[in-house]
Every structure is written in structure tokens, then in C-alpha cells.
Amino acid sequence: MAKWKAFPHKTAAYDYKGEALKKSWARLHQGDAEPFPELATAQEAWRAYHRGDFAEAVELGLAAGPSGVNAANKATNIYATYLETADAAKLKLYEETIARAEKLMKTAPDNANAHYFHAQALGRYSQGISIGAALAQGLAGKVAKSLDKAIALEPKHSDAHIAYGAYHAEIIAKVGGMIGGLTYGASKDAAVKHYETAIKLNPHSAIARIEYANGLVMMFGDAKMKQALKLYEEAAAIKPLDAMERLDVEAAKEELAD
DSSP: OOOOOOOSOOOGGGOOOTTHHHHHHHHHTTTTOOOOOOSHHHHHHHHHHHHTOHHHHHHHHHHTGGGGHHHHHHHHHHHHHHTOOOHHHHHHHHHHHHHHHHHHHHHOTTOHHHHHHHHHHHHHHHHHHOHHHHHHTTHHHHHHHHHHHHHHHOTTOHHHHHHHHHHHHHHHHHHOHHHHHHHHOOOHHHHHHHHHHHHHHOTTOHHHHHHHHHHHHHHHGGGGHHHHHHHHHHHHHSOOOSHHHHHHHHHHHHHHHO
16 A cells, blocks of 8 residues: 555544444444444454544455455545545545445445445546546446445435435536436435435534535535535534544635635
8 A cells, every 4th residue: 555645633532442432433423324343453443544544444444354344445435535636546546445345245235335435436436537427437327326225225324315415416517407317317306305314314414514515506506605605614613523524624614715
């Protein structure tokens, strides 16, 4: 693994040592509904993830075998999204998650996050190569299939609803409502419903508000700018409990500053 950039907001508050991880698990994983792992190595992978040691989280997660793959994949996706600056490196990281997730989807088909992190990486990869190129390559259908499976396995998966909202919004923004609906089953109403569901399931989520705001602007333009601004303000005001949440909140603050 190439040397990864360090998480820039080190704080002891994100270091869930010992029993602190299990005690805080429900809140920390309210978005992805990941079950608490029994294997100690997998627990250490998640500790590294939550404190922002993303490279270590990947190494420990992969060392833990199937029970640690989700930790490795989430760490990779978040690192690529927020801290990796080279476009080619981002795409490569998403490809690594996609490959690992597809393997886990085959060996553990009832693992909701195997499907979700697959969809997340595919979605980010699609954004990286452009939504138009992704649609031409048939990636939209793969994203939707994985999100459908994740939500079917875990209906309270807030993060999957966020991703599905973005799926609808980005397709409509790219090809319009009519083609988006006929070809991809995308609609503005479905996007809003998924975003609203995500926030209801995880009221503490900054990223749900950020993605909702972005989706509203993509679909409705200036007509929804006031609502989008309010969502960004709410996101920036949330108290983060781990590294990912801190990166989400900082992203909202930067957007407001611009």
C-alpha cells in the first residue's frame, strides 16, 4: 500500500479504546447498520477507522478476513473521497473496494454492507469518470442493484438511502426527468424520499444533509437553493463523533465559506 495522507484532525475523542467501541457502536454505525464484530482484529480495524487511521484500518481489516472487509472498504472509500487528491489514485482505490466487495457479495450474500460499499465505490468511481461515461458503461444498473440488495437486507440502512437519493438526482441532472425515468427508473420524488428517509433513520448525519442539498440543487436549481443552504448549515452544526463525521462536517463548513 502506498503511503496514505494522514487524517488532519487528530483528537482523542475519536479513539474508542476497549469497551468504548462497543458502547458507542450503535451511534457510530447508525448510518451503515454494521453489526458489531466479534473478532478482535476486526474490532481493531474499526477502531483505526473511527480515529482516522485509514491505512491501518485497511491492513487490519484485510488481516481479519471476511469479518474485516467492510472496515477495509469503508476506510478506503472515505480516504479516497476526502483525503486522496490524485484522480487516478482515487479511481484505483475505488476499484480495489469494488473488487473486494464483489468477492464478499459472493461468499456472504446476506452481508448488507458488502453490497452497500460496492455501490458506494461504484458511485464514487462513476463520479470520477463522469456520470455520462458511467451511464454509457452500464454502471448505473450495477449501483442500483447493489443498493436494492443492501436495503432489502437492512431496511434501516440510512447510508444506502443517501446513495440511492444521489443515484436518482445525478441521473436526472445528466439526462433529464423523462429519459432518466424511462431508462433508469430515476425520479425527483424518489430522490427526495430516499434523502428524507436517510435523515429520519440517522438524524445525526451530516453527509445525509450534504448529499440532500447537492441533490436538490442538481434537480431543481435555484428554486431549492434556500433549502439546500439550510441543510448545509445543519450539517456544519453537527458534533462529529469520529473521523468520517469530522470530514463530513468540515466539508459542509468549507462549502458555506465559499
